[in-house]
Amino acid sequence: xxxxxxxxxxxxxxxxxxxxxxxxxxxxxxxxxxxxxxxxxxxxxxxxxxxxxxxxxxxxxxxxxxxxxxxxxxxxxxxxxxxxxxxxxxxxxxxxxxxxxxxxxxxxxxxxxxxxxxxxxxxxxxxxxxxxxxxxxxxxxxxxxxxxxxxxxxxxxxxxxxxxxxxxxxxxxxxxxxxxxxxxxxxxxxxxxxxxxxxxxxxxxxxxxxxxxxxxxxxxxxxxxxxxxxxxxxxxxxxxxxxxxxxxxxxxxxxxxxxxxxxxxxxxxxxxxxxxxxxxxxxxxxxxxxxxxxxxxxxxxxxxxxx
Amino acid sequence: xxxxxxxxxxxxxxxxxxxxxxxxxxxxxxxxxxxxxxxxxxxxxxxxxxxxxxxxxxxxxxxxxxxxxxxxxxxxxxxxxxxxxxxxxxxxxxxxxxxxxxxxxxxx
Numbered sequence: 001x002x003x004x005x006x007x008x009x010x011x012x013x014x015x016x017x018x019x020x021x022x023x024x025x026x027x028x029x030x031x032x033x034x035x036x037x038x039x040x041x042x043x044x045x046x047x048x049x050x051x052x053x054x055x056x057x058x059x060x061x062x063x064x065x066x067x068x069x070x071x072x073x074x075x076x077x078x079x080x081x082x083x084x085x086x087x088x089x090x091x092x093x094x095x096x097x098x099x100x101x102x103x104x105x106x107x108x109x110x111x112x113x114x115x116x117x118x119x120x121x122x123x124x125x126x127x128x129x130x131x132x133x134x135x136x137x138x139x140x141x142x143x144x145x146x147x148x149x150x151x152x153x154x155x156x157x158x159x160x161x162x163x164x165x166x167x168x169x170x171x172x173x174x175x176x177x178x179x180x181x182x183x184x185x186x187x188x189x190x191x192x193x194x195x196x197x198x199x200x201x202x203x204x205x206x207x208x209x210x211x212x213x214x215x216x217x218x219x220x221x222x223x224x225x226x227x228x229x230x231x232x233x234x235x236x237x238x239x240x241x242x243x244x245x246x247x248x249x250x251x252x253x254x255x256x257x258x259x260x261x262x263x264x265x266x267x268x269x270x271x272x273x274x275x276x277x278x279x280x281x282x283x284x285x286x287x288x289x290x291x292x293x294x295x296x297x298x299x300x301x302x303x304x305x306x307x
Numbered sequence: 308x309x310x311x312x313x314x315x316x317x318x319x320x321x322x323x324x325x326x327x328x329x330x331x332x333x334x335x336x337x338x339x340x341x342x343x344x345x346x347x348x349x350x351x352x353x354x355x356x357x358x359x360x361x362x363x364x365x366x367x368x369x370x371x372x373x374x375x376x377x378x379x380x381x382x383x384x385x386x387x388x389x390x391x392x393x394x395x396x397x398x399x400x401x402x403x404x405x406x407x408x409x410x411x412x413x414x415x
Contacts, residue, residue, distance in 0.1 A: 031351075043354050049374040050333040050350050063349035070355065076362035 006168025013053070027061035028052070032226040034068035038079040072293050083229045086237040089219030093240050094292035097142065098216035100247050102209050103284050104135055107254045111261070124260040131253035138246035145239015146219075149232040153222055165225055171218025179211040239301040244295030250290035255281055318356045321346055323365065323380065323388040330369055330379035333357070360384065 029049040031046050051060050075085065112128055150169060157165035183204065190200045258277050325339045337348050346415060348356075357378060361364040365384035369377040382386070406412035 037356070043358060045374040046333055046376050047350055047354050050353070051339070053334040054337065054350065060350050063351035064354070065351070067351035067355045071358070076358040077360045079358075112378075 016087070025052070028059060028064070030067070031061040031064040034065055035071050036075055036079075039071050039075065040228045042079055043289045069293070073296050075297060077304075080301075080307045081226075085301040086233055086298050086305075087223045087227065089239060089301070090240055091223050092235075093291060093294035094142075094220055095213065095297060096287055097138075097240075097244060097247055097293055098212045099209065100251060100284070100287035100291050101135070101139070102212050102289060103280070104131070104250050104254065106280075107131070107258070108135075111257065118136045121260050121264045124257055124265065124296075127253040127257035127260065131250050131257065134246045134250035134253060138243045140242035140248060141239050141246060145169060145243065146236045149228060149236040150219065153219075153226050153228055156228075157222070158227060162226075162300060165222045166224040168218040175211050175215035175218075178190055179208060182207075185277075200222045234306060235300045237298040241295045241302075243298035244291045248288045250291050251284050254284055318346075318348055318352050319360055319365075320388070321348065322353070322356050322360060323384055323391075326366060326378060326380045327385065330377040332372075332375040334375070336378075364397045377383055383393055 025048075028048050032040055032047060035044070047064060051064070054060060080088075108131075112132075154166065154169045156162075157169060186204070189194060190196055196204065226254055262277055313359060321340045321344055322336055324344070325336050328339070331339060333350070333353055341347050357366070360379070361368065364381055365387055366378045367381050368381060378412075385397075
């Protein structure tokens with residue numbers, strides 16, 4: 001290696017490369033924060049150094065940020081062992097999927113469960129049908145595909161007397177039951193002749209998301225601690241991919257239906273307020289994106305392992 | 308139009324060609340590619356390429372110096388670069404022949 005490759009052209013002194021400003025450093029850190037932790041740990045310092053040496057700037061940071069999505073979807077094989085990637089994808093995917101399913105249930109509550117069909121374009125009832133089928137398929141795939149892995153981990157936790165892991169694994173059962181029991185007690189107390197008020201509905205919904213988050217975090221923590229491998233992990237990861245694909249289809253149906261309701265049924269269930277459906281749809285898009293990316297990463301690792 | 312076509316240059320090949328000379332770290336690769344091949348690689352593109360090439364065993368990292376880590380070509384990387392160079396030579400030769408035969412173009 002000669003001097004050319006290792007010298008630092010343009011440097012004005014130790015630690016003060018040209019164009020390096022607090023803004024450059026902040027932009028570089030923000031762009032790198034978008035990458036998977038393993039990628040960041042391996043290449044983060046080097047990219048940061050390159051951005052400093054080349055003067056950084058918004059364009060350079062944007063070029064780094066733009067490549068973050070492929071780094072999530074197609075993570076370099078040398079950075080992870082595949083079972084670890086499957087477990088990480090399952091943990092993240094389960095959390096994002098729970099959030100997305102929660103949003104889907106809010107959609108169902110504010111549309112189909114209202115007891116009458118809104119007038120409007122035929123695309124609205126058609127998207128309801130797609131949503132129903134996709135949501136049922138997603139829940140079935142996640143439940144059936146994840147069951148063997150869940151039972152396997154539960155048996156191991158029980159056999160080895162790992163009480164904390166047993167509790168983590170039981171959270172998806174305990175938490176929804178506790179939430180529904182609380183709902184049965186609270187709704188008659190706060191509800192009137194026409195059901196609960198919008199404020200109470202909002203509080204119940206937010207509480208539901210918190211409970212769902214706790215329920216979904218439990219198996220993720222158990223996956224991290226017990227580190228299962230083998231066919232049950234493969235099956236759960238591939239089923240997670242199917243569940244995610246169906247959930248993303250349901251999310252697409254929600255987007256079509258809500259857009260349709262805003263355009264053609266504005267008097268129905270508050271769809272004349274553009275801001276609320278807008279925020280809701282943004283949350284759906286974010287949850288669907290995280291679910292899809294996590295599931296893609298896991299499924300790719302599972303299929304590569306099977307090959 | 309020529310400048311625009313440069314944007315389609317294959318970044319992995321440019322990085323392999325740059326490392327065929329000697330091991331280099333990220334900034335040195337971008338400088339070398341810009342000066343010798345006339346293509347400006349962005350930081351995002353460069354490290355996307357480096358991670359892919361490393362993953363395929365075509366380049367390997369050397370011990371880091373400060374925060375800069377040099378990379379060098381592996382034997383597999385050299386073989387792949389030779390294969391691709393051969394292919395590009397055939398394309399260039401064919402293009403030159405056809406330009407000369409059909410459009411009367413003469414190389415400078």
